[in-house]
Amino acid sequence: MIRIPVELVLLWLSWHKAIPELMTFEGRNPDIFSGITAPFVAYFGLARVKSKQGRGLLLIWNLICLALLQNIVINGLLSAPTPFQRFAFDQPNVAISYFPFSWLPTFIVPLALFGHLVSIRKIIKGQTT
DSSP, X not given: OTHHHHHHHHHHHHHTTSSOGGGSTTTTXXXXXXXHHHXXXXXXXHHTTTSXXXXXXXXXXXXXXXXXXXXXXXXXXXHSSSTTOOSOSSSOOOGGGSTXXXXXXXXXXXXXXXXXXXXXXXXXXXXXX
């Protein structure tokens, strides 16, 4: 659910011209789906995790969330004012250069990635705790 406040911060940063709109859910970032669906997946998916179907649904949800995370990371990197910038030349991603927004790519994204990878590993191994 950490992605809901992160997406709201990204929207706020876009309004203040610190990141391009393509990095928000109004643009090319449907990552808020992960945060909105997380409580429902936790409540309904974890209740059925012992069944093969339940594990399959949790695995699919985690893989979709990983793809959404990859999407925003790529858009963020290609929007940053670097030699390999490909998007958002009119409003580059400058927020990541300033604290506390520098924590997004250095702490929050790896935390989300690690959480999904651990979940996938537990689902594949059949662990429920």
